[in-house]
Amino acid sequence: MAEKTGGEPQIDGRSTRWDGHKAQRQMELVDAAVALIEEEGAPFRVQRLAERVGLSRSVLYRHFKDRAGLDELIRRRVVQSFMRRMEPTLSFEGTIEESVQRVVGAHLDWVAEHPRLYAYMGVGEHAMGDGSLVADTKTAIALMLSERFGDVLKALGVPDAPIRSVAVGIVGFVDTSVNQWVRDSQREVTEDELRAMLCRSVWAVLDATLRDLGVELSPQQKVPELEGA
Known part of the structure; x- marks a missing residue:
């Protein structure tokens, strides 16, 4: 548990590092989706993106709230x-x-x-x-x-x-x-x-x-x- 000093919660550095990693991975997947659209056009199937990046569809979706969130990015x-x-x-x-x-x-x-x-x-x-x-x-x-x-x-x-x-x-x-x-x-x-x-x-x-x-x-x-x- 994070300790408190002066009444303020201390931010765990491991958490922020993990957030940065997740954001980077998310952008890599978005870039892969953009490349897929460039090659095959739109609309595209999420399964095709999952195959492209070597992930299962369910694991891919862990990086986004839903399909609408992916499309927005x-x-x-x-x-x-x-x-x-x-x-x-x-x-x-x-x-x-x-x-x-x-x-x-x-x-x-x-x-x-x-x-x-x-x-x-x-x-x-x-x-x-x-x-x-x-x-x-x-x-x-x-x-x-x-x-x-x-x-x-x-x-x-x-x-x-x-x-x-x-x-x-x-x-x-x-x-x-x-x-x-x-x-x-x-x-x-x-x-x-x-x-x-x-x-x-x-x-x-x-x-x-x-x-x-x-x-x-x-x-x-x-x-x-x-x-x-």
Whole structure:
């Protein structure tokens, strides 16, 4: 039994070490599940995961509360992978056109590299909806974009532009377009054509929004120069 000193219970170091081991093992199993989805697609059977890691199904489940708990950790792992690709592109370096191409390209590149993980994010209970992890991720990206848009507009003398709704709309448009393209068995455009179309469309929305705010910019304008205006 742990001794008490000054009325406070003492934490057994062996317990915390074991907790760390369990967490590490849990993440290893989640990584194995992600690899299984990459290879075989979703949904996947837990028995296939158990076979992959050399455990019985019952032992595997000891590491998770239930199937829903396993799925939640997998979703978080997939979202982390997606965000690692997206976050560096949200700094807006170079020209406006280059910045748009970089953000759209990162989204499309990740999907092209991980089509089954992307599909997994839209299957059944993983589908986008209020309060879902995927919806929260899209919102987070939109908020980061709106902050960057806002910084540029403030530098241009437009401090209170309602830009958040525009950012949410752009993220939703790109994601929906890419999602439909990935699922389309008879694609009407190539990946490069989709990329170019999305970039043109995003710039058209930005350009129209800027003009409504009394700002006219060239897509060749460098973003750092705008912020230093």
